[in-house]
Amino acid sequence: MRTIVWLLRALLFFTLFAFALNNSHDAVVRWFFGHEWRAPQVIIVLLAFGLGAAFGVLAMVPSWWRHRRAAQRAEPMNTLPTPMTDTPATPFAAHQDGV
Template identity: 65%
Template sequence: MKQLVWLFKWLLKAAIFFTLFAFALNNQGDVTVHFFFGTHWTAPLVLVVLVAFAAGLLIGVLGMVPRWWRHRRAASRARQAAATAIANANAESNKPPMAPPHGL
């Protein structure tokens, strides 16, 4: 069963690759992208589409970076607060040290 899933994954990857490859071969015509102040760029259509996709991906990742940083900071604070609470509880009860809860 594992080999069948592995084979299916590779067939799906190959189908996606050949579809994109056929798209690239069918769109080799030159297009002109007009920018501001009369500047322009002439390149194959598939290259323009690839650059637009990469730029969108980069903008999306850069837009998520502040949230990722806030999330990491909040997780670090929660981990630190849990460790402090466990240390305080252990100090008050004179019991052997407790392990922190899983996942914190």
């Protein structure tokens, strides 16, 4: 399974690397009021992806906090599970008395 995961990671890396090599020419991002920014196209695309991912994570934070508070109210974290009393302490406890 680890081999498959590493192969997928290598495939993703080489795909992104080939994408970067094929899109290394300059591109222009035109802002308002005549401002523009020139950079390699791959940088612009990866920056847009990173900003979109960061925005998505930040948009989810209030929902995560709400769910976390609801889960903490539903079940306190400091309770320990109670051990079962009908099971022997060791697997061989039933056979130790006569043998």
